[in-house]
Amino acid sequence: xxxxxYIHRIIKAILFVAIVVFFTxxxxxxxxxxxxxxxxxLVAYSNKxxxxxxxxxxxxxxxxxxxxxxxxxxxxxxxxxxxxxELAISLKNMKMAASHHKIKxxxxxxxxxxxxxxxxxxxxxLYDRVVDSSSPLNVRIVNAIRRNAAKSFDPDxxxxxKSINIWIPWENETEQDLCSIIENLENRFMxxxxxxxxxxHIAFDLxxxxxxxxxxxMTYEDIRLLNEDINNAASLSVPSDMxxxxxxxxxxxxxxxxRDNDINLYVLVTPHRTDYxxxxxxxxxxxxxxxxxxxxxxxKRGFMYYNTEDDDKLHQILPDxxxxxxxxxxxxxxxxxxxxxxxxIKNEFE
Amino acid sequence: xxxxxxxxxxxxxxxxILHELTGHFFPDLQWTVRLLAGISFFVYVSGLKIVFLxxxxxxxxxxxxxxxxxxxxxxxxxxxxxxxREEKKASKIRSRNKKKMYVAFVVVLNLAFLLMAxxxxxxxxxxxxxxxxxxxxxxxxxxxxxDIYGEKYEPQHNPGKVLLFLCWFPQMIQGPINRYDHxxxxxxxxxxxxxxxxxxxxxxFLFGAVKKYAIADLLAPMVNASLNDNASVYPGSYLLFGAxxxxxxxxxxxxxxxxxxxxxxxxxxxxxxxxxxxPYFSTSLSEFWRRWHISLGSWMRDYIFYPFVTTKPMSxxxxxxxxxxxxxxxxxxxxxxxxxxxxxxxxxxxGPELHFIAWGLxxxxxxxxxxxxxxxFASVNRMLHIGKNSKGLYCFRVLRTFMIxxxxxxxxxxxxxxxxxxxxxxxxxxxxxxHGAKLIGQLMSEDITSAxxxxxxxxxxxxxxxxxxFKETGHSPVNYVCTRRYxxxxxxxxxxxxxxxYSFTVSFGSRGFMYAAF
Numbered sequence: 091x092x093x094x095x096y097i098h099r100i101i102k103a104i105l106f107v108a109i110v111v112f113f114t115x116x117x118x119x120x121x122x123x124x125x126x127x128x129x130x131x132l133v134a135y136s137n138k139x140x141x142x143x144x145x146x147x148x149x150x151x152x153x154x155x156x157x158x159x160x161x162x163x164x165x166x167x168x169x170x171x172x173x174x175x176e177l178a179i180s181l182k183n184m185k186m187a188a189s190h191h192k193i194k195x196x197x198x199x200x201x202x203x204x205x206x207x208x209x210x211x212x213x214x215x216l217y218d219r220v221v222d223s224s225s226p227l228n229v230r231i232v233n234a235i236r237r238n239a240a241k242s243f244d245p246d247x248x249x250x251x252k253s254i255n256i257w258i259p260w261e262n263e264t265e266q267d268l269c270s271i272i273e274n275l276e277n278r279f280m281x282x283x284x285x286x287x288x289x290x291h292i293a294f295d296l297x298x299x300x301x302x303x304x305x306x307x308m309t310y311e312d313i314r315l316l317n318e319d320i321n322n323a324a325s326l327s328v329p330s331d332m333x334x335x336x337x338x339x340x341x342x343x344x345x346x347x348x349r350d351n352d353i354n355l356y357v358l359v360t361p362h363r364t365d366y367x368x369x370x371x372x373x374x375x376x377x378x379x380x381x382x383x384x385x386x387x388x389x390k391r392g393f394m395y396y397n398t399e400d401d402d403k404l405h406q407i408l409p410d411x412x413x414x415x416x417x418x419x420x421x422x423x424x425x426x427x428x429x430x431x432x433x434x435i436k437n438e439f440e
Numbered sequence: 441x442x443x444x445x446x447x448x449x450x451x452x453x454x455x456x457i458l459h460e461l462t463g464h465f466f467p468d469l470q471w472t473v474r475l476l477a478g479i480s481f482f483v484y485v486s487g488l489k490i491v492f493l494x495x496x497x498x499x500x501x502x503x504x505x506x507x508x509x510x511x512x513x514x515x516x517x518x519x520x521x522x523x524x525r526e527e528k529k530a531s532k533i534r535s536r537n538k539k540k541m542y543v544a545f546v547v548v549l550n551l552a553f554l555l556m557a558x559x560x561x562x563x564x565x566x567x568x569x570x571x572x573x574x575x576x577x578x579x580x581x582x583x584x585x586x587d588i589y590g591e592k593y594e595p596q597h598n599p600g601k602v603l604l605f606l607c608w609f610p611q612m613i614q615g616p617i618n619r620y621d622h623x624x625x626x627x628x629x630x631x632x633x634x635x636x637x638x639x640x641x642x643x644x645f646l647f648g649a650v651k652k653y654a655i656a657d658l659l660a661p662m663v664n665a666s667l668n669d670n671a672s673v674y675p676g677s678y679l680l681f682g683a684x685x686x687x688x689x690x691x692x693x694x695x696x697x698x699x700x701x702x703x704x705x706x707x708x709x710x711x712x713x714x715x716x717x718x719p720y721f722s723t724s725l726s727e728f729w730r731r732w733h734i735s736l737g738s739w740m741r742d743y744i745f746y747p748f749v750t751t752k753p754m755s756x757x758x759x760x761x762x763x764x765x766x767x768x769x770x771x772x773x774x775x776x777x778x779x780x781x782x783x784x785x786x787x788x789x790x791g792p793e794l795h796f797i798a799w800g801l802x803x804x805x806x807x808x809x810x811x812x813x814x815x816x817f818a819s820v821n822r823m824l825h826i827g828k829n830s831k832g833l834y835c836f837r838v839l840r841t842f843m844i845x846x847x848x849x850x851x852x853x854x855x856x857x858x859x860x861x862x863x864x865x866x867x868x869x870x871x872x873x874x875h876g877a878k879l880i881g882q883l884m885s886e887d888i889t890s891a892x893x894x895x896x897x898x899x900x901x902x903x904x905x906x907x908x909x910f911k912e913t914g915h916s917p918v919n920y921v922c923t924r925r926y927x928x929x930x931x932x933x934x935x936x937x938x939x940x941x942y943s944f945t946v947s948f949g950s951r952g953f954m955y956a957a958f
Contacts, residue, residue, distance in 0.1 A: 099635070102926060109934070242446050251653070253446035255944050 118259045119278045120271045127172045128179070132186070135168055141191040143167040146180040150360040151199030153419035153427040162432045171199060177340040181347065188351050195354040197435065198344065201417050202359050202377050202397065338387065345391035356439045357388050359397035361404055361427065363413045396438045404430075441485055442952070443613070443700040444649050451481065456707050460633060467630040474627060474708055475600055478607035482572050485612075489571035492553050497603040500581045503546035504588040504595035504602075507539050511591060543589040547582050554578040559792045573612035575789060579739050580606055584620045586743055593621050601628055608710065610701035614694065614955035616715040616735035623712060631709030639922045639929070641706035646936050647907070647918065648699025652953070654900035654943035656693035658893045659685045661948045665888045666879075667853040667863075676867035677876025683849035683863075687842070688901060690849075690954060691719065694733070697953040718908045723837035725844055726807045736789070740782045749778050768815060776808030783807070795860060799851035806844055892946040900939060 135141070143165045145154050151171030160167045170183045180198060187193050225233070242253045348355040359381070381397055388395040398404050407430050412423035419427040441447050455477040462470045482490050514535035518528045557574050584605070588595050596602050604627055605620055666674065666682025674682075695716045705712050719732035729737045748754065754774055762770035780801060787800020810817075826833050850863040883889050910917045921932050 106930065109930070110937075113934070113938075249441040249445050249447040251442050251444050251944065254444060254449070255941070258941055258944075 114258055120275050128175075131170055131172055135170060135187070136190065138168055138191075140166050141168045141187065142193060143195040143197070144183070144187045144193060145169045145171055145197045145199055146175065146183045146187075147171045147197075147199030147360075148175045148201060149173040150201045150362075150417045151175075151197075153360065153424055154197070154199065154431050155424045155428040158425055158428040159432055162429065163436070165195070177337060177344065181340060181344050184344065184347060184353075188347075188353065193351070193353055195356065196348060197356045197358055199358050199360050201362070202381055202399075341384070341387060342391065345388065345393055349392060354439070355393045356435055357384075357393060357395040358431070358434070359395075359399065360417065361398045361408050361419070361430070362417045363410045363415075364405055365410070366416045394439050396434065398431075398434060401434070441481075443645075443697070443704065444653070447484075448704075451477075451484075452704055452707060455480075456633065459631075459708055463630055463632050470630050471601065471604060471628045474608065474710070475604040477708075478604055478609045478612070481609035481612060482607055486569075486572040489557075489569075492557060492571045492574060493577065493607055494603070496550050496553060496577065496581045497599065497606050499546050499549050500585045500606075501596070501599045501602040503542055503585050505597065507542050507585070507588050508595045510535055510538050510542070539589055543585055546585045550578050550581045550585075573607075573615075576611060576615045576617050577606040579617045579736075580619070583617070583739060583743060587620065593624075596620070596624070604628075608705070608712075610705040610710075611712060613701065614697050614953050615701075615733075616698060616713045617739050618713050618735065623710065626710040629709065633707060633709070636922065637706060637709070640918065641703045643703075643918050643921055643933070644706065645700050645703025646933065646940070648696045648701075648703060650900055650936050650940050650943075651692040651696030651699065651904060653696075653947065654939050655897050655904065656689045656696060656954075657947050657949075657951070658889070658897040658900075658943055659689040659692070660951065661888045662883050663689050663853065665883055667849065669855060669859065671850075671854055672859045672862035672866070674863075674866065674879065675870055675872035675875045676863075677871050677873040678879045679850070679863045680846070680867050680871075681876065681880055683846045683853075686849040686853055687720075687846045690852075691716075692900075692904065693954045697955065718912045720842055720845070721838055721908065721912050722841050723834060724810060724841055725803060726810070728841055728845060729803070729807075736786065740786060744785060745778050745782050748781060749774055754778070772808070772812040772814075775811050776804075779807045779811075780804040793855065795851050795855055795857050798857045798860060799848055802848055802851055889948065890946055893943075893948070896939065896943050896946055900943070903939075 143159075143163070145151055145156065145159075145167065148171060152169065154169060154171075156167040156169040159165070168187075170180075170187065172179075175183075184193075184196055187196070238256050241247060241256045244253075247253045247256070345355065347353075381399075385395045385397075408419065408423070408427060412419055412426060414420040441451075455473060459470060459473045459477075462473045479490070482493060514531060517523075517531055523531075554574055557571055562570070584602075587593060596605070605618075605624060608618070608623070608627060611618055663682055663686045666678055667686060671679060671682075698715045702712050713735045715734050717731040717734065719728050722728035722731050754777070758770045758774045761773050781804075783800040783804030784797055785800070786803070787797040790796040790799075821828075821833070847864065847867070850860040850867075851857065854860050854863065884891060884894075907917050921929055
């Protein structure tokens with residue numbers, strides 16, 4: 091009697107946990123945007139053969155077209171830049187790139203203001219899951235548990251709420267509206283039914299054409315005015331301190347990783363429109379100091395750093411009209427940007 | 441260490457298993473597991489500052505035994521045959537003076553630890569973090585030694601058990617301030633966790649977590665944006681909105697934390713003191729203080745208010761006023777002075793800042809004035825033919841008391857007394873609802889909060905209000921849920937868990953418990 095009572099309780103406990111896991115999976119799929127940029131990029135990368143050069147960095151780095159660059163430089167390149175990519179994610183991308191192919195060169199493309207921003211880890215779990223997506227289910231589950239346990243029991247995390255929420259992947263997602271949640275679920279379900287793998291080339295290609303002026307819909311002047319409005323409304327968060335220790339530590343880790351794996355690392359600050367620094371008014375001197383500091387920091391670790399701001403010819407080759415906004419090159423002028431950056435890399439780094 | 445963390449869950453799980461095993465094999469030693477849990481928790485959070493705790497425990501353990509021995513010896517002496525009445529009286533006075541000296545020494549020693557750790561060390565050149573729970577366990581220590589002096593109960597001869605009384609881990613973060621005669625039996629008894637007890641503990645903890653994370657943490661950014669050092673420039677309507685949210689946030693934060701602590705404690709069979717009894721249903725501020733932070737309020741009443749009121753100077757003053765102005769006047773003046781003292785101390789207990797003392801005095805002053813004006817209110821009610829049991833009067837009183845509490849937020853949250861007064865002024869003379877509405881609207885546009893956060897908090901607040909109404913009418917929603925079939929329980933559980941977890945997605949970051957800082 092007593093024994094059957096215990097068995098009954100154990101079954102109920104297992105059922106309880108199963109329901110929690112079931113809802114977690116459902117909600118994860120509902121909240122996490124289908125075909126996100128990172129997800130698509132990673133899957134697209136895993137389908138490529140013989141890559142020897144990768145570009146990592148934030149959305150500004152998407153101006154460097156991998157196919158064009160490969161032709162110009164006689165290499166096989168892939169662009170891993172994604173919107174708001176932080177250094178921690180860039181490092182993850184580098185590690186993933188090196189684990190799949192023999193990588194000879196990594197170009198880290200940055201905007202100077204991004205060096206001064208804090209790191210976040212919102213994309214961590216997505217990255218890990220996508221990296222695992224081609225593995226068998228049992229391996230994925232074991233890897234997920236192992237990774238979550240490592241994060242959960244990290245001494246800095248273990249005593250905080252985050253230590254539990256790490257196990258609830260959808261908790262990190264930004265809020266979505268109801269329509270996108272339903273669409274998301276529908277897309278994922280259809281993909282599951284059709285047996286299609288996560289991500290697709292088409293979606294990634296679409297993502298690459300994000301910074302495209304739509305003629306007749308929004309002119310350059312419209313965008314300029316829109317940017318001005320944003321500048322006036324938003325309070326730009328520029329740190330008062332030089333550079334965060336976490337950023338430096340990541341930069342250092344990136345250098346060590348490249349050195350240990352015999353990879354050439356080129357750190358490049360991407361081109362921008364002439365009014366780029368106007369956004370920051372009095373912070374120009376801060377960025378100059380930051381620039382010199384990072385230059386020195388990278389040089390001390392045996393690699394090279396170049397800021398296209400230092401190039402007098404920049405704005406002749408890439409005039410303001412070529413930009414979608416202050417730091418993203420319009421997709422129509424990507425070829426010009428790629429040719430320019432290829433020249434810079436050839437002249438300054440090689 | 442947050443209650444809602446892997447560290448705390450692992451800690452509790454480990455000690456619950458150990459507790460159960462010890463209960464099975466060595467039931468008499470089960471209390472030592474609780475003691476070990478308390479010490480481990482303290483050391484994990486505060487490390488070597490456990491010295492403060494040990495010194496407190498040793499002082500009250502030794503002090504209690506000495507005081508108790510003195511009382512016993514005196515009784516034995518007085519029982520001897522052949523002693524005159526004067527000799528017995530002299531012996532009694534001698535013994536009482538000795539006991540007073542011992543108790544004063546122990547109390548001063550413990551308050552000195554508190555003073556040093558809370559008020560002196562933080563302002564030195566090398567500030568030191570507070571030892572865990574010192575504001576709470578010091579008051580427990582003082583209550584124990586004073587109760588022994590008053591011969592309320594027998595002293596505990598086992599120093600380990602005294603230490604356990606002070607360092608029971610769920611009470612360490614933000615109380616409640618437990619009393620030895622209430623919690624002692626549970627702390628030292630043998631206990632086996634049953635399924636219904638586990639369920640009760642789980643739901644108490646879960647509902648506490650919803651209060652903390654789905655209400656307090658979601659309202660906090662809006663409160664911080666409206667009640668801050670710049671508050672004096674805001675219109676009254678905006679300030680009132682902030683103070684109103686603060687009243688909800690503070691209750692959800694504090695009572696949520698207490699619920700979580702109680703849930704953890706119940707897993708070990710230890711039922712801690714009740715700290716809240718639907719305080720926002722109070723019809724007066726004095727009643728509010730009997731329903732809010734009950735353990736602190738009752739401590740202040742028993743160990744400050746009554747002893748102070750019964751001192752010789754106060755008794756003499758009471759007599760003089762009674763003779764000249766009547767009994768009510770005497771009671772009102774003595775009560776008023778005592779309340780001002782008690783609430784100034786309550787303010788000081790919260791922190792050594794002036795605004796806390798102003799907040800305490802605001803409470804004390806309102807209570808004193810309402811006591812003094814009680815006959816006036818009664819006669820107005822008689823004049824208007826309002827019965828004592830009138831529902832309208834009840835609602836009016838509840839609303840009035842709530843508004844008094846809301847206004848108190850100006851002194852509680854804002855770090856400057858001057859700004860607090862300006863907020864008060866603006867609330868009544870610069871309400872400007874149009875500007876206020878605009879500022880409230882900006883809370884969302886400036887990324888301070890989001891519509892999702894407000895809706896989530898709103899749902900949780902509705903749950904809290906419904907729960908409070910049920911409790912106020914004598915029902916216990918938690919007990920009700922716990923005694924239903926498991927399908928019903930699970931639906932409630934998943935709904936609460938969903939609300940809790942969703943609140944993290946829309947939260948702008950969590951922070952520790954407010955009262956942990958006190």
